[in-house]
Amino acid sequence: MDSHLIVSIIILFALFIARILNEKAFRTLSADKKAKLSDLFSNQRIYNLLIMALLFIIFYVIVNKHILEHTSAYLILYAFIIGFIITTNIISYQKLKDNNFPFSYIKSHLLSKSISLGSVIVFCSLALLF
Numbered sequence: 001m002d003s004h005l006i007v008s009i010i011i012l013f014a015l016f017i018a019r020i021l022n023e024k025a026f027r028t029l030s031a032d033k034k035a036k037l038s039d040l041f042s043n044q045r046i047y048n049l050l051i052m053a054l055l056f057i058i059f060y061v062i063v064n065k066h067i068l069e070h071t072s073a074y075l076i077l078y079a080f081i082i083g084f085i086i087t088t089n090i091i092s093y094q095k096l097k098d099n100n101f102p103f104s105y106i107k108s109h110l111l112s113k114s115i116s117l118g119s120v121i122v123f124c125s126l127a128l129l130f
Contacts, residue, residue, distance in 0.1 A: 007126055011119045018115035025108030033101060040095050048088060055080055071128065078124035085120060089113045 029037065059077045062068050068076070092113070096106045 007122070011123050014115055014119045018112040018119070021108055021115070022112040025105045025112070028102070029105060033105075036099060037101075040099060041092070044088070044091070048084075051084060052081075055084070074124075074128060078128070082117070082121060082124070085113075085117050089117070 026034065026037075055077065059073060062073045062076075063070060067073075089110070093106065093110060096109065
């Protein structure tokens, strides 16, 4: 089996596990906390999408205008993506803590996000190698 395929399957499996952990923790919340969770992050999703789109547009321009070599451009893009994910996770943690979500939910949320971040880091690292 191709090594790229094996790595892709492992990363998808890790993301699937992270999703299951998040869903399981979500089910433990009361109806009020579930509604609050939706309200807390509704605007953040739009901003996150816009920021990621902007990052990829800048990356596209840098690569197509030959401002930087491809490897440098990818390293910068990956660094920004990882930094962005870490920043949004810190903001999410603070919002959950400030709104008195149960520690068990916050712990599961952080574990889920850490697994997802690890998957992104592995993917980015391997993309540079191949």
